[in-house]
Amino acid sequence: MSEKTNQPLRICMISYRSNPHSGGQGVYIRNLAKALCELGHEVDVLAGPPDPLLEGAARLIPVETLDLYNPEALFRTPRLDELKDPVNLMEWIGTSTMGYPEPFTFGFRAVRHLKDQLHKYDIIHDNQSLSYGIEKLSRKIPTVATIHHPMTVDRRLAVRSVRAPWKKFKHLRWYSFIGMQKRVSRKLPKIITVSEFSKKDIAREYAIDPSRFSVVPNGISTELFHPMPAIPREPGRLIVTNSADMPLKGLYHLLEALHRVSLTHSVRLTVIGKAKEKGGIEKLIKKLNIAHLIDFTGRIDHHQFVREYAKASIAVVPSLYEGFGLPVGEAMATATPVISTTGGALPEVAGDAALLVPPGNSNALAKAICSLLDDPEKRKQLGAAGYNRVHEHFTWKNAAEKTVETYREVIRDYR
Template sequence: MKDAVLDPTQTRSVPLRVLVSSYRSAPHVGGQGVYVRALSRALADQGCAVSVISGPPYPDLDPDIELIKLPSLDLFSVDNAFLTLRLETLLDRANRTEWLAHNTGAFAEMVSYSMRLEAWVAEHGDRFDVVHDNQTLALPMTGVDSYLPVITTLHHPIAIDRDFAVAGAANWWRRALTRRWHSFVDHQAKAARALPRFLAVSDAARQSYAQRCGVDPDRVRVAFNGLDLDSFKPDPTVSRDEDHVLALASADVPIKGLDVLIDALAKLKGRGRTPRLTVIGSLRDGPTKRALKDTGLIDSVDFVSGLSLDEIVALYRKATVFVSASRFEGFGFPAAEAMACGAPVIVSRGGALPEVAGDAGLVTEVEDADGLADALERVLSDPALRQQMSAACAARAHSAFRWDEHARASLDLYAQALDERGRLPDITELAAQ
């Protein structure tokens, strides 16, 4: 993408007005609420006037950031979504779309949210200069872009999750239900091709959208996510455990690669070494639990969930090594957070993980349990290597994963979009900068 002509925060005598948009923003589940809060804070710190508009669940924002609530039917919060049908539901296009999709096994919150957002922006859009959307990727967002320039953050194509979920389904009818649930994926690809400009959180995210959705990679700017570096940092007073492997993964979600890590640990057990594994996540009856019993590892693995931020940081600081064996990550927050706390990391070549690890961590091939076992044995057996990796991982994380840099990349895109439309009003003299 071409370089920005002007920096809108430096060439205006009034703050740039940014509307950060997210179709759902649960503050403590998944990354959407985390991203929205961090992005809005970083943009405000760069001098922008920032508001956040979101469907439920709503984000937890800093007190100086305005939250605009865009209510939906919120059908996941009711006991029987079918019985919520009312005449006004059928008469409203967004509500009708949401209700029909939900009650036929599909997911259409992105589409229904963007319909509501388009109507809201048509009425209130003069309050803002740009919209920064968090991967809603629905065709009505092109209508929003007709009122205000839209910049869309890309994390990774959900088509990848769909393919792994379908492949991991136990039988034909579960595969059919999984495909129905993910029927929005093709719609997202059409929207991605129609929207004008993007900010990707890694080059892997940029390339995967080009391959999966047909997005022109030249329309995509890359900027890593940031971290809360005041929280995720080393503590030299804390000693690391011996033979303690840490991972963060949903137990039976194939894309996260926990099965590969279990296979690697089983191979280490065959070599006479059985490190303790802690998984931040929940263990249910399913393939992971069966694999742990079959390999005899069940007693050396702990699953922990519902942890506070401080408890997660404490685990990162004490683990001998952090492992992410994911088959694909658009970024990889857990690996980056562990690095920031000084944990040596081993990652797969799954998506952006090698970008995150850089030269500081060890990288293995996707689904290569033998290679992962070798890397684990190497790190667990060499205190000097662990010390070297710990320092390198912390240094990389604290220099590469910064929200202020992510915000400045966003501002470049805003400037380009506004310049293209001739909407950079109230220009002051450049010589005064």
């Protein structure tokens, strides 16, 4: 391990599933790894599919898994030769019984890959797998983990969102990995989290002493998310970047608000992504008869994503809870005026540069949308304030520097 406190560190980041285009964890690993390398550190990223599309000098070490959540072959049946591997067998059985075993099994895969490689690194940084394998590695090398927000919140909201007992059981089974994550996180020397709100919630939900946390806000990729003044904003065009049926993301409430707004205003909603076939979002759209007001983009590349922001008059973040709130920061970076709920840490990101409403309140959301549609000067003011706030407070360079401070503290204490 490195002996001088100012010399470059050799870092192994572990990320079990890190889609670089959706989900805060994927965005986090891609951008933090790049920023750490730009500070002069060496970074290897041990990752399962999909490819995190690393940039800069960060090196990807791909880990083969069954990849049962690949949308191109969702829940495929593994070949018999694949199931000869005990880890693969555990993963398949867990998935087949309505569980989500990837964090658990990826820990074993990480131990395998690093068995004879630990001497190459000064520290391991786990990206919220919090698996038993990570605990095992932490006994041999300085280890830190990032927890973006407590998954107990996701579980609670998911269970509350359904009435049928079998559906409640299904959600409880899916989130059964949480027990492991609680136990492992209590044994790690340091936890990085992305907001003060997340720190308080994780400390309470996982029974971890608050003194063991290091709060490092995420950055926003301003080279990727930026204004495009040559593209005119379309009057009445709203944008939301989450199409998931997850109750946590609040899209249901935005659709109800959209219906109310359409009664008095000319409005359209761009949804980045697509709705789950025969899922709750699709059913609600039919019930409200608002399909003609909504454009689902499906999968789009990043350039088109930013163009959609440029065309929008307002970005809406209807989440019931966010551990940080990347959608708010990314929208503000494009100078798009933002309406956000106060769910979780969203106010920490938005500050006074967005219109804030209570989470889960479609009436309040509708009123905020109407008021902003009727006030072009306010939209201009919020767009400029959001852009400035991101550039002043949320850069990946800042995030990387604070993360390195935590690394050095953990390494020093380990010795």
